[in-house]
Amino acid sequence: xxxxxxxxxxxxxxxxxxxxxxxxxxxxxxxxxxxxxxxxxxxxxxxxxxxxxxx
Numbered sequence: 001x002x003x004x005x006x007x008x009x010x011x012x013x014x015x016x017x018x019x020x021x022x023x024x025x026x027x028x029x030x031x032x033x034x035x036x037x038x039x040x041x042x043x044x045x046x047x048x049x050x051x052x053x054x055x
Contacts, residue, residue, distance in 0.1 A: 009047075013043055014043060017039050018039055
């Protein structure tokens with residue numbers, strides 16, 4: 001389970017990735033919500049697979 005800090009970090013990373021992607025690519029406005037959801041889900045999945053402190 002992700003802590004509040006982990007969720008905040010994932011949200012911040014999602015924002016940064018989406019912002020960078022949209023700045024450099026043509027994305028239809030209707031596609032932005034799905035892009036956000038997919039990136040967030042991927043980051044959350046990766047975070048839950050590798051808890052902090054694991055190498």
